[in-house]
Amino acid sequence: MTAPRRITSKYPGTCRICRTPFRAGAAIRWQAGTPGATCADASACATAKAAAEARAAAPPPPPALVDAAPIVAFLTAARERGLKFPKARFVAPDGRAELRLSVAGSQSRTPGAVQVVIGDHWQGRIGTDGTTAGPGMTAALCQHLEAIAAAPAIAAKQYAAVTSRCSFCALPLTDAGSVEVGYGPICADRSGLPHTAKGTPTAQTTAELHEDDGGADWTDDDRDAADEATAARRETAVTAGRIARHWDDDLPF
Ligand SMILES: [Zn+2]
Numbered sequence: 001m002t003a004p005r006r007i008t009s010k011y012p013g014t015c016r017i018c019r020t021p022f023r024a025g026a027a028i029r030w031q032a033g034t035p036g037a038t039c040a041d042a043s044a045c046a047t048a049k050a051a052a053e054a055r056a057a058a059p060p061p062p063p064a065l066v067d068a069a070p071i072v073a074f075l076t077a078a079r080e081r082g083l084k085f086p087k088a089r090f091v092a093p094d095g096r097a098e099l100r101l102s103v104a105g106s107q108s109r110t111p112g113a114v115q116v117v118i119g120d121h122w123q124g125r126i127g128t129d130g131t132t133a134g135p136g137m138t139a140a141l142c143q144h145l146e147a148i149a150a151a152p153a154i155a156a157k158q159y160a161a162v163t164s165r166c167s168f169c170a171l172p173l174t175d176a177g178s179v180e181v182g183y184g185p186i187c188a189d190r191s192g193l194p195h196t197a198k199g200t201p202t203a204q205t206t207a208e209l210h211e212d213d214g215g216a217d218w219t220d221d222d223r224d225a226a227d228e229a230t231a232a233r234r235e236t237a238v239t240a241g242r243i244a245r246h247w248d249d250d251l252p253f
Pocket residue numbers: 015016017018019020038039044045046048
């Protein structure tokens with residue numbers, strides 16, 4: 001067998017020993033009869049290999065802690081005012097997708113935990129002790145949730161500014177006063193949040209059953225029906241009801 005030779009690689013590749021990638025044109029060591037190439041610099045290769053092994057052996061970083069207490073207070077205020085499963089919608093970290101938060105009910109395996117969904121995807125939950133669990137609870141998302149928890153009312157307002165929809169029920173906001181605060185008058189009443197109608201229609205006046213249009217005459221049954229319709233519209237959009245089950249607290253752990 002011939003000795004390894006130092007050559008210029010014709011193709012990009014990866015070092016057989018330390019898995020460091022190299023470019024076409026890079027200096028590498030190659031040995032006839034042995035598949036693959038290695039770094040030209042053996043000591044740099046050994047260092048890179050040790051670092052890779054240390055990374056592989058290190059325990060994964062502990063999940064971030066998020067103090068969701070203000071979000072829970074924000075949402076449970078609505079529950080105490082008669083909404084069975086209050087949710088609030090915010091803007092996801094990407095600035096476009098919808099981030100939905102809800103508080104798990106007393107029948108849940110994790111009562112009081114905040115469920116986190118982005119678009120159609122369940123991300124995870126924040127326990128009452130601030131621990132986070134779930135496939136999507138990255139450091140970036142946890143940071144975003146911290147910011148929402150620090151000022152849920154401001155986050156609701158940002159959601160309304162982006163979507164012209166109510167942060168709580170997702171119905172279009174038809175009044176400038178509602179867009180300004182981020183939610184309609186009925187949801188404001190339910191959540192115990194301030195609201196002042198300005199009587200100025202916004203560009204979006206497509207309200208079907210919207211709170212701003214005759215909401216004052218609604219009975220509780222009307223409101224429940226509207227909630228159910230909103231929920232049904234959303235749930236049909238969700239693949240195979242997977243997220244719907246998450247909302248019902250039927251979580252995998
Ligand atoms: Zn190497």
